[in-house]
Amino acid sequence: MSNLAVVIPHEELGRFLAQSVLEMFSTMFASGVTLGIGDRIDDLPPCHGLSAIVGLGGSVRGSVVFQCSSGAAGRFTELMTGEAPGPGDQLVKDGVGEIGNILAGGLKKQLDSTGVNVSISIPTVVEGKPHQVSATGNTPWTVLRFTSEGEPILAAARIVHA
Amino acid sequence: MNLNVLLVDDSAVMRKMIARALKEGGLAIGEIVEADNGKNGVIQAKYREKDLSLILSDINMPEMGGIDFVREVRKIPFLIRTPVIMITTEARVETIATAKDAGANGYITKPFTSERIREKVLEVFKELGVKECPISRS
Secondary structure (H helix, E strand, O other), rough: OOOOOOOOOOOHHHHHHHHHHHHHHHHHHOOOOOOOOOOOOOOOEEEEEEEEEEEEEOEEEEEEEEEHHHHHHHHHHHHHHOOOOOOOOOOHHHHHHHHHHHHHHHHHHHHHOOOOOOOEOOEEEEEEOEEEEOOOOOOEEEEEEEEEEEEEEEEEEEEOHH | OOEEEEEEEHHHHHHHHHHHHHHHOOEEEEEEEEOOOOOHHHHHHHHHHHHOOEEEEOOEEEOOOOHHHHHHHHHHHHHHHOEEEEEOOOHHHHHHHHHHHHOOOEEEEEOOOOHHHHHHHHHHHHHHOOOOOOOOOO
């Protein structure tokens, strides 16, 4: 079993992830964000808001994770639906799940273009203060940290061969 | 002519987003009916078959996905030629071809804009020879 990082180097995966984030923010939220090439870390930091987790399948195994604060999640949901969500509104979790889905879809599109056959799962959303998303194995995460309206956002991906 | 639309997507946020985009895109929208998976979409389609003028569906959904949903819709007599547009993150050429074989008329990838939805709806209506243009007169 080989590590896909050899085929898709960290920098390239970071670029794919960044492209997906930029397309999503510019199209859905009409806002730009400034991104670097991303960090490479073994464990995701604890999250104090919501996490959307989307599994990757096909010829690879992996995950795409999107994390943001509850405040940012509410704002994104309002931008998507045009309606301000109420306290504890289920739509906020649904909105974060959809963001994770679109982010994973964007990454999948770019991986497909390199000949890597990828399928994506239905998103899972976790909410808790704090929680930590972990994965088995020793493949590091490629992580992008950025802000939107001052709120910290994290997008991450981790991919290995099936 | 107002378009009565069936929206099929497992995400409530996405259904609201698509409904908003349809209205903001300047299309003459009548009633919007929602379903959270293909199975419930088929139930709604059978119940409202004569009234539906447009169907928009996701592909990747639990219970019944969008491809099987379109296949089932095309078995319903009044919906054999009703425009069906897939709105999904699945952008692979093979998936698009499978959706078309199943009976879909058009394809929009997420993320999308109101303009993109409007363009695709008008394009599909034109391709299918629907004479009355579903543009809002208000």
